[in-house]
Amino acid sequence: DTGVSQDPRHKITKRGQNVTFRCDPISEHNRLYWYRQTLGQGPEFLTYFQNEAQLEKSRLLSDRFSAERPKGSFSTLEIQRTEQGDSAMYLCARGQDTYNEQFFGPGTRLTVL
Amino acid sequence: AQTVTQSQPEMSVQEAETVTLSCTYDTSESDYYLFWYKQPPSRQMILVIRQEAYKQQNATENRFSVNFQKAAKSFSLKISDSQLGDAAMYFCAQMGGSEKLVFGKGTKLTVNP
Numbered sequence: 001d002t003g004v005s006q007d008p009r010h011k012i013t014k015r016g017q018n019v020t021f022r023c024d025p026i027s028e029h030n031r032l033y034w035y036r037q038t039l040g041q042g043p044e045f046l047t048y049f050q051n052e053a054q055l056e057k058s059r060l061l062s063d064r065f066s067a068e069r070p071k072g073s074f075s076t077l078e079i080q081r082t083e084q085g086d087s088a089m090y091l092c093a094r095g096q097d098t099y100n101e102q103f104f105g106p107g108t109r110l111t112v113l
Numbered sequence: 114a115q116t117v118t119q120s121q122p123e124m125s126v127q128e129a130e131t132v133t134l135s136c137t138y139d140t141s142e143s144d145y146y147l148f149w150y151k152q153p154p155s156r157q158m159i160l161v162i163r164q165e166a167y168k169q170q171n172a173t174e175n176r177f178s179v180n181f182q183k184a185a186k187s188f189s190l191k192i193s194d195s196q197l198g199d200a201a202m203y204f205c206a207q208m209g210g211s212e213k214l215v216f217g218k219g220t221k222l223t224v225n226p
Binding site: 002031033035040041042043044045048056058091093095100101102103104105106107 | 117146148150156157158159160163204206208211212213214215216217218219
């Protein structure tokens, strides 16, 4: 158990719909990360929070994507007007202050039809 | 820009034998961390081993060890006494000052009984 839960585990939606994913680290950690993993590829960084502040956003994160971490605990990732190219596994990770380790949740697999 | 290259898309090993997975990386930073993650089929990403770039000694975690060659920017993973449960995708990753992980494309390891 890596101490990170994600909900839902699977999401199927139609193109053009909005979706929201949630990430819950087991306890409050300063750092929380979102990554996207497409089939046959390694995860790619999307964004990162330190407490409630969003410190960095990848250029992969278009205007249709928004992430929040309102109280520095759980985080949400919303995708508006989904496209088929958004189909991927969305991974959340909590950061460990020592050694810069990151521990991943099980991911949310998004399928856009 | 940071890049991570895993040149072996697939590898196989006999149970109880030793296998080495290759990884090369590129970075202009002097202070960074290197990681190997394991992702079993349909299961979450697990941290296998970590190496701090400033440490010359190679990291070891039970049956897993690394060969870190800083000048060559090489970071290979050796798995000794391979077990069926070692079968998974293995990702090499790097983290510099930006605190985001940059992953390679992965190596699929098959363990034959």
